[in-house]
Amino acid sequence: MNKTSSVDWAAIEAQPAFRALLARKSRFIISATIFFVAYYFALPVLVGWFPTLMKQVVFGVINLAYLFALSQFFMAWTLAFIYTRTAAQWDIAAAQVIKNH
């Protein structure tokens, strides 16, 4: 811990490499968050206010409401997977920022 007390944080923050990393991260996180929040809240909105639509049977007795709910699980897993892949690149960029400093 003590060795970091002498770190010039403002200098690192001003590094173009750090600024670029932060911009990339923010862009990804903001768009991913908007996507999953919209995808998730579509479910209660559709189920709550458009029940007739959601009760439509797709195949057998399986209806749209159940399929959409199930799809949320796969959406969450896929997004988590994409995030992990993307974040691995950020780790490399972050290590570079520390090294530059």
Place this chain on the structure above:
Amino acid sequence: MFLAFVVATLGITVWAAKKNTGASAYFAAGRSITGWQNGLAVAGDYMSAASFLGISGMIALYGYDGFMYSVGWLVAYLTVLLVIAEPLRNVGKYTMADLLAFRLTPRPVRAMASLSTITVSTLYMVAQMIGAGALVKLLLQDLPWLTTEWAITGVGVLMVVYVVFGGMLATTWVQIIKAILLMTGTIFLSILVMEHFDFSFTKFFEAIAHLTYTDKSGVEVTKNFLEPGMKFGADVTHGWGPLDLLSLGLALVFGTAGLPHILVRFYTVPDAKTARVSVVWAMVIIGIFYILTTFLGFGAATILKPDHIVTDNMAAPQLAEFLGGSIFFAFISAVAFATILAVVAGLTISASASFAHDFYSNVLHHGRENCPSMEVRVARITAFVVGAISIFLAIKLQNVNVAFLVGLAFAVAASANLPVIVLSIYWKKFSTTGAVLGLAVGLLSSIVLIILSPSLMGIDGPEILAAKRHLIQANAIFPLTNPGIVSIPLGFFAAIIGSLMKREPQAEAKFAELKVRAHTGLGAEQTTAP
């Protein structure tokens, strides 16, 4: 079976007690937990009585609408993964307040954060203890001397022992064992359900879609349990259902990221990368578990029929008894009990860490952190006190619905904790006044709205049993059972307005350092050698 679990976990506690060598070991397991271990532990911390007993019961009685809880509780982890986990690990030390205190004035912020942490933990814990008490009572119904009061007290004492002697390391291992047990039990029970339908999904779903049973008024009805609307439909809730469902969704998705016992788990791993890996592990396990709740819940609905389910919290154990006999029933009950015990232990440690680290050391002693061993001692005493308060409240509230209390905890966490955490990481102008105001308004508004909601207020007819009557006999002032849709925005507004009202130049100046730490991990707390 049940005794074996208790003995095994006590063994771990003894082993962990020997390895505890300081505050970092006690509160954060020496930051030595690996990614998949922490993933299992997060899952173990999260899949509580509300998930296992509550959701399966909810699906068994309300069909599709119960499944909505499962969906929300998994998607919630995206908030944790994308927004919270890594910056939190990089900046903090033991508690949520570390992050807030980083660039704000520590004393008021820590005092408020500690208050909200303890409130959320206690609400959550009381719910778990009520569930455990009811379960143990059902399991050991041959013992007439074992009253619900004694069952609740027993659970409480056991869990305090784990936390007081074992600290975070023992708690982590209890979570891991419990997660494995719970998954095994759930998978096995799901297989038994499918066996009942000759392993034919067509037959299973046909049965769910045409379910004939006797409803509360004694009339035989046939319903499609795959269709939404049995709990939150506009026609069964005076039109408020859809809004209530949306409000519930908000609390579920944003509440998880404010739950203190989940947040502290990210301090037990070596770095932010491991924190990320552990969230992904947790998402895989929790996701599979929640998909399986379909089999448990719909299985109980189709095989047992809703009119034969004693109480909604007992659907899963009853199904186990029907399909697998008394031995499997004992196993499932032991799993449910282990579930509760593990969650309670996790809650106690986060509450006691918060009190010892935030309130005792940093508020009462002005942040002179020169005596970590004293901090550990205070945490142990707090564990005793929090345990005693929860036992007392659980005995008093033993007839209150468990899912309601857990929902309250999520709503409070989403309204009080989440706004200040997010703003602290991502907003430069966030100030001490904003943090204190945000925490206070979020905490107060969510609790007040719940008191004014139909959960606590309502006029019962004379035929309703005394134990099931509403606590306040008057028409509800607030129409929704879930306060999130109002209280979460209020929490955010209060935090933003507070920050704009009183700017804090030194907090803004420190934002550069916070950004660098949060996004590069430079200067983060390191693993301590065991």
